[in-house]
Amino acid sequence: MTAPVIVCSTGTEAPEEAEATLTLGRKVAAASGTDVRWLLLGAAPDGYADVARRHGVAAVDIAGGDGIDEGDADVLVAAVARYWERSPGQVLVFAQTFSTRDIAPRVAARIGAAVVTNAVDVDAGGDAGLEVSAAAFGGDTRVLYAVTPGVACVVTLQPNAIEPTAADGTAPEPAVEKLDLDLSGVVRGVRVVEAARSDGPRLEDADVIVAGGRGLKSAENYQLVVELAALLGGMAGASRPIVDDGWIDSAHQVGLTGKITRPALYVAAGISGATQHVVGCTAAKTLVAINTDADASIFRHARYGIVGDCLEILPELIRSARDRGVRR
Amino acid sequence: MRTVVCVKEVLDPDAVGAYAVSGHLEIGDDAKTLTQTTIPRLMNAYDEQAIEAALRLRDGGADTTVCAVSVGADTTATLRHAFSLGVDEVVAISPPAGVEVDCHVVAALLAAFVRDRGADLVLTGRQASDDDQGVVPALVGEALAMPVVTIARAVDVDGTKVTVTRVTPDGDEVAETELPAVVTVSSELGEPRYPNVKMKMAARKVTPEVVAPSDLSVPDGGLQPLLRLERQWVPAVAGECEILEADSAAALADLLIDRLVDDKTLQAGGGRP
Numbered sequence: 395m396t397a398p399v400i401v402c403s404t405g406t407e408a409p410e411e412a413e414a415t416l417t418l419g420r421k422v423a424a425a426s427g428t429d430v431r432w433l434l435l436g437a438a439p440d441g442y443a444d445v446a447r448r449h450g451v452a453a454v455d456i457a458g459g460d461g462i463d464e465g466d467a468d469v470l471v472a473a474v475a476r477y478w479e480r481s482p483g484q485v486l487v488f489a490q491t492f493s494t495r496d497i498a499p500r501v502a503a504r505i506g507a508a509v510v511t512n513a514v515d516v517d518a519g520g521d522a523g524l525e526v527s528a529a530a531f532g533g534d535t536r537v538l539y540a541v542t543p544g545v546a547c548v549v550t551l552q553p554n555a556i557e558p559t560a561a562d563g564t565a566p567e568p569a570v571e572k573l574d575l576d577l578s579g580v581v582r583g584v585r586v587v588e589a590a591r592s593d594g595p596r597l598e599d600a601d602v603i604v605a606g607g608r609g610l611k612s613a614e615n616y617q618l619v620v621e622l623a624a625l626l627g628g629m630a631g632a633s634r635p636i637v638d639d640g641w642i643d644s645a646h647q648v649g650l651t652g653k654i655t656r657p658a659l660y661v662a663a664g665i666s667g668a669t670q671h672v673v674g675c676t677a678a679k680t681l682v683a684i685n686t687d688a689d690a691s692i693f694r695h696a697r698y699g700i701v702g703d704c705l706e707i708l709p710e711l712i713r714s715a716r717d718r719g720v721r722r
Numbered sequence: 723m724r725t726v727v728c729v730k731e732v733l734d735p736d737a738v739g740a741y742a743v744s745g746h747l748e749i750g751d752d753a754k755t756l757t758q759t760t761i762p763r764l765m766n767a768y769d770e771q772a773i774e775a776a777l778r779l780r781d782g783g784a785d786t787t788v789c790a791v792s793v794g795a796d797t798t799a800t801l802r803h804a805f806s807l808g809v810d811e812v813v814a815i816s817p818p819a820g821v822e823v824d825c826h827v828v829a830a831l832l833a834a835f836v837r838d839r840g841a842d843l844v845l846t847g848r849q850a851s852d853d854d855q856g857v858v859p860a861l862v863g864e865a866l867a868m869p870v871v872t873i874a875r876a877v878d879v880d881g882t883k884v885t886v887t888r889v890t891p892d893g894d895e896v897a898e899t900e901l902p903a904v905v906t907v908s909s910e911l912g913e914p915r916y917p918n919v920k921m922k923m924a925a926r927k928v929t930p931e932v933v934a935p936s937d938l939s940v941p942d943g944g945l946q947p948l949l950r951l952e953r954q955w956v957p958a959v960a961g962e963c964e965i966l967e968a969d970s971a972a973a974l975a976d977l978l979i980d981r982l983v984d985d986k987t988l989q990a991g992g993g994r995p
C-alpha cells in the first residue's frame with residue numbers, strides 16, 4: 395500500500411479547518427488507495443473521536459507533553475519529524491495558521507519533503523502523481539505544482555479553501571494511540587520574553603465585521619466603522635494601508651497577511667478589494683461593499699453594493715440600524 | 723558582525739492584480755509564465771523592509787556590515803536598488819543551468835552562501851509577493867541549524883542576542899534568540915527609506931558579484947528541485963452583486979438594512995426604545 399496521508403492538527407486551527415484538512419486528506423487517500431492517519435499535537439480537542447469517525451480516519455495518534463502543549467515551534471517541528479520517522483506518509487497536511495506556516499517548511503526540511511503553503515487543493519493518484527494547487531499573487535492567480543516523484547509533500551491548507559464534508563457510509567472505529575515521542579533532547583532555540591496578550595474576542599470568530607479602508611480618508615472617520623460594528627454586535631476590521639498608517643492596530647487587519655475571517659456579514663467601506671484583502675473576507679456569507687468607484691473590484695465579491703461615499707452612507711447606516719434595532 | 727539580507731525580484735503584485743482583475747493578464751504558451759513586459763519588476767517589498775531592518779541596526783550603532791544577496795538570472799536592477807539604500811555588498815547567485823529552480827533549490831543556494839561566506843544574522847522578508855510561499859527563510863534556517871524567528875515588527879541586536887518583536891494574531895510577542903539566526907520581517911516594521919540621489923548615481927556603477935552554484939558548497943542533491951510549477955491561471959470569481967439604488971444616502975442605508983433583514987443576515991429588533 396502507498397504510504398498514508400497524515401493530517402496534523404496543532405490546536406491552533408478552527409475546528410472547521412481541522413475538518414477541512416481531514417476532508418482533503420480523505421480525498422487524497424482515496425485517490426491513491428491509502429488511509430488517513432490523524433496526528434493530534436497537544437491536548438486532543440473535545441469530540442475528536444467522533445470527528446475522526448465522521449471522516450473515515452484509520453488511526454488517531456495523540457502526542458502531548460512539555461513544549462508541545464505550549465506550542466513551542468522547535469518542539470513541534472521535532473515532534474512531527476520524529477513521528478514521521480516511525481510512520482512516514484506521502485502527504486502531510488496542516489490547516490494553515492500563523493503557527494503552522496512556521497513549522498511546515500521546517501518539518502519539510504527535516505524529513506526531506508517538498509513544501510507548499512497557501513494550498514487550496516491536492517490531487518494524487520493520476521498519471522501526474524502528486525499535484526498541489528495554491529494561491530499566488532495574494533490570490534490573483536492560482537498555481538499548480540507537481541511534486542517530484544518519490545518525494546513526499548508537506549502542505550498547509552488555506553482557510554476556507556475546502557468545504558468540510560463527512561465521509562459516506564459508516565467507518566469503523568479508528569484506532570487511537572497516545573504516543574510518547576522522546577523529545578528530551580530538543581533544544582528550544584527561541585525564548586518568548588513577552589507573550590502576546592490575546593485580549594478580548596478575535597476577528598476570526600466574529601459574526602459581523604465592519605471593515606474600513608483608505609476610502610475613509612482619515613483616522614477619525616474610522617470611528618464610523620467602529621460605531622456601526624458595535625451597533626451590529628460585531629467587530630471592526632481594516633485594510634492593510636490604514637493599519638500601516640496607524641489608524642488602528644494590526645490585530646484588526648483582514649487579509650493575506652492579516653486575519654482570515656468567516657463572518658455572516660462583512661461590510662467593506664472604502665476598500666478597493668485587492669485580492670490580498672479579499673482572501674481574508676470572501677468566506678463571509680454576505681459581503682456588502684460601499685465604494686465611490688463603481689468599477690472597484692470589491693463589488694465582484696459582494697452580494698450587495700452601494701456605489702457612494704462611505705462617509706455619507708455609514709452615518710445613515712448607523713442611524714437606520716439604531717432606529718430599527720437590528721442585530722445579528 | 724555580518725548581516726546577510728536575502729532579496730527576491732518579483733513582478734509588481736499591484737500590476738499583476740490590476741491585469742488579473744480586468745481579465746487581461748497574459749500567460750505564456752507554457753501555460754504558467756506571466757509574459758506581460760509592461761508589468762514592472764521590483765524588489766519584493768518585504769525584502770526591502772528586511773534591508774531597512776538591517777540598516778536600522780547599523781544606524782543604531784550595531785557594528786555590522788550588510789550584504790544583499792539574490793538568486794536569479796538577472797537581478798542586477800534589484801541589487802543596485804539594494805546598494806542605493808545603503809548596503810555594503812551585493813551578490814547575485816546565478817541559478818543552476820537547465821534546472822527550473824524551486825524554493826528548495828533557492829534555499830539550498832542561499833544557505834550554502836551563508837555557510838561559505840558567514841553571517842551572524844540572516845534577514846529576509848516574511849514572504850515574496852509573487853508566490854507568497856514564505857518558506858525559504860525556514861528552509862535556510864533548517865539547512866544551517868539556525869533558529870528562525872518570523873514576522874518581525876522590530877529587530878534588535880545586543881552582543882550575541884537578537885530580540886525580535888513579532889506581529890502575531892494575538893498581538894505583539896517579544897522573542898529572543900542567540901546569533902546566528904534567521905529573522906523574517908513584516909510590513910509592520912514601517913516605511914523603508916528612499917535612496918538619495920547620490921546613492922542612486924553610485925549604484926548605477928555597481929556591478930554585483932556573480933556567484934555560480936559551483937562556487938558554493940551545496941550539499942549533494944541540493945540543486946534538485948522537489949516541486950515543478952506546471953500551470954498558472956486566474957481563478958474565476960462568482961460575481962452576483964446587486965447594486966442598490968435610491969435617491970439619498972438615507973434611503974440607500976434603509977434599503978440595505980431591509981435587504982439584510984429580508985435575507986435573515988440581520989434581525990430587526992424593537993427599534994429605538
Ligand SMILES: Cc1cc2nc3c(=O)[nH]c(=O)nc-3n(C[C@H](O)[C@H](O)[C@H](O)COP(=O)(O)OP(=O)(O)OC[C@H]3O[C@@H](n4cnc5c(N)ncnc54)[C@H](O)[C@@H]3O)c2cc1C
Nearest residue numbers: 607608609633634649650651652664665666670671686704
Ligand atoms: C504581499 C502583500 C500582502 C498584502 N496583505 C494585505 C492584507 O493582509 N490586507 C490588506 O488589506 N491588504 C494587503 N495588501 C495590500 C493590498 O494589495 C491593497 O493595497 C490594500 O488592500 C488596499 O487597501 P484599501 O482598499 O484600503 O486602499 P485603496 O486600494 O487605496 O482603496 C481605497 C478605495 O476606497 C474607495 N474610496 C475612496 N474614497 C471613498 C469614499 N469617500 N467612499 C467610499 N469609497 C471610497 C476608492 O474608490 C478605492 O476603491 C498586501 C499587499 C501585498 C503585496
